[in-house]
Amino acid sequence: MRLVFFQPDIPQNLGASIRLAACFDAGIDVIEPCAFPLNDRAMRRAALDYAPLADFRRHDSYDHWQASRGPGRMVLFTTQGAESLWDFSFQRDDQLVFGRESAGVPEAVHGDADARIFIPIRPEARSLNVAMSAGIALAEAMRQLR
Numbered sequence: 001m002r003l004v005f006f007q008p009d010i011p012q013n014l015g016a017s018i019r020l021a022a023c024f025d026a027g028i029d030v031i032e033p034c035a036f037p038l039n040d041r042a043m044r045r046a047a048l049d050y051a052p053l054a055d056f057r058r059h060d061s062y063d064h065w066q067a068s069r070g071p072g073r074m075v076l077f078t079t080q081g082a083e084s085l086w087d088f089s090f091q092r093d094d095q096l097v098f099g100r101e102s103a104g105v106p107e108a109v110h111g112d113a114d115a116r117i118f119i120p121i122r123p124e125a126r127s128l129n130v131a132m133s134a135g136i137a138l139a140e141a142m143r144q145l146r
Contacts, residue, residue: 001141002027002055002072002095004136006062006109007103009035015043016131021054029057035068035102062109069095073114077137078104079127081118088117090141094107098130 003021008014008030021028032038038058055134059065073092097113099105110116119128119136128136 001090001092001138001145002029003033003138004029004031004065004069004095004097005134006031006097006099006105007033007035010130011036013067013101013129013131017134018054018056019050019136020131020135021055022050024142027057028139029059029065031059031062033060035065049115053095066112072117073074074112075115075117076105076110076113077117079112079118079135080110081103081116083115083117085117085119085137085140088115090144092145094141096134096137098134101130 003017003026005014005017005028011034014030014034018028020026030038061066070093072095073091075088075090075094075096076097076099078099097105097109099109117137119133121128
C-alpha cells in the first residue's frame with residue numbers, strides 16, 4: 001500500500017503524511033511540482049526524524065509516476081468520489097492518491113483512477129485536511145487487510 005500526494009501545497013501536511021506512512025509501514029510518493037521547495041532540509045523539518053523510516057519516492061511529473069508506479073489500483077480520494085470509504089474494499093497493492101489542498105487533481109487524473117472514493121462527512125463541511133484524510137484512508141485500508 002502506498003500513499004500518493006499530487007503536487008502538495010503545504011509542507012506540514014506532507015511532513016505529517018511522511019510520519020503516517022513511516023508509522024504504518026506504507027510507502028509514500030510525491031508527484032511534483034510542489035508549491036514549496038522539496039529539499040532534504042525542508043523534508044527533515046517537516047517529517048521530523050521519521051523520514052528515514054519512510055519508503056519515500058519523488059516523481060518529477062504525473063506521467064513519470066504513472067510510468068513507474070507498478071501494479072495496483074489507483075484509488076483517488078476526492079470530494080467528487082463515487083463510492084464511500086466505508087463501502088470500498090481495499091487491496092494490498094492499492095495506491096491511495098490525494099490531490100492538492102487548494103485544487104484537488106485535474107480531470108485527466110480523475111479519468112485515470114480505478115476508483116474514486118469520498119470520506120463521508122457532514123454536508124455543511126467542505127472537506128478534511130489532506131493529511132487527516134490520508135490517515136483515515138490508510139487506517140481503514142489497514143483495518144480491512146489485517
